[in-house]
Amino acid sequence: MDGATDPGFFAPALWHRPGRGPRYQQLHDHIAAAIRDGRLADGAQLPPERELAELAQVSRVTVRRAITKLVAAGQVDQRRGAGSFVRRGSVKLEHTLSTLTSFTEYMRARGLTSTSQVLARGLFPPAPDETVALGLATSARVARIERLRSADGVPMALERSSLPADILPDPDLVDLSLYTVLRAAGTAPHRALQRISAVNLAAREAERMALPEGAAALLIERTGYLASGRPIEFTRGLYRPDIYDFVAELRLEDT
Structure with missing residues (x-):
């Protein structure tokens, strides 16, 4: 019997030790260890929150905190309307910062099938950050595309790409790959500059990326330039840190 379907698996006697930390942390550690060693199988569905609280003899808040931490670590997937499922053995994807590659090309090179859900697109007056990044006049227009990027069905990024209207006069041309x-x-773009920072997801962003509200994410702002030096792409992306690593090679300069 898989641990997720064995009611005794969540009994307090198996995981709770007085004085060894908060109950939610001990419950989290118990489930996380079972995922790592295979007692909870990949794809197994955890009991619903109310049932799990009864089995573990804790409050639903305690269960929610434990599951939220498992989701943030990439060990559990929460599917709206379906429940919480074990995700064992997920591998982080490494993305080098030294090469300008589209999301679609990057995923294809790793044998993954990428998909893009267009959330919004069109021609708009530029927002302040777009005006600055692209060097536009306030009277100009920008082509803006907001997309949810996934690989093998797993949401990986939310991206908003903005370009001068003369560079992309028809945003409807973009289906899967902007760079194509x-x-x-x-x-x-011939080259690009990227700025990376850590953020916490707002409720709407988290829902789209199948993560809990407030989960950590990588914010990447990229400005792409033509060979002439003209900025023609400004992309703001939120990436899941549990399955997406950005890697840069550093070299010691001669002095």
Whole structure:
């Protein structure tokens, strides 16, 4: 019998030790250890929150805190309307910062099938950050595309890409890969600058990325330039840190 379907698996006698930390942390550690050693099988569904609270003899708040931490660590997936499922043995993807590659190309090179859900697109007056990044006049128009990027069905990133209207006059041309469209037009960026920071997801962002509200994410702001030096792409992306690593190679300069 799999641990997730064995009511005795969550009994307090198996995981709770007085004086050894908060109950939610001990419950988390118990479930996390079972995922790592295979007692909880990949894809197994955990009991619903109310049932798990009864089995573990704790409050639903305690259960929620334990599960939220497992989700943030990438060991459990929460699917709206379906429940919580074990995700064992997930592998982080490493993305080098030294090469300018589209999301679609990057996933294809790793044998993954990428999909993009367009959340919004069109031509708009530029927002202040777009005006600064792209060097636009306030009277200009920008092509803006907001997409949920997934690989093999797993949400990985939320991206908002903005380009001057003369570079992308028809945002509807972009389906899966923005860079494919730009290369065809001879306007793909030649180089880019990226800024990376850590943020916590707001409720709407977290829901779209199948993560709990307040979960940590990587915020990447990228400005792409033509060979002439003109900025033509400003992308703001939120990436899941539990399955996405950014890697940079550093070299010691001669002095």
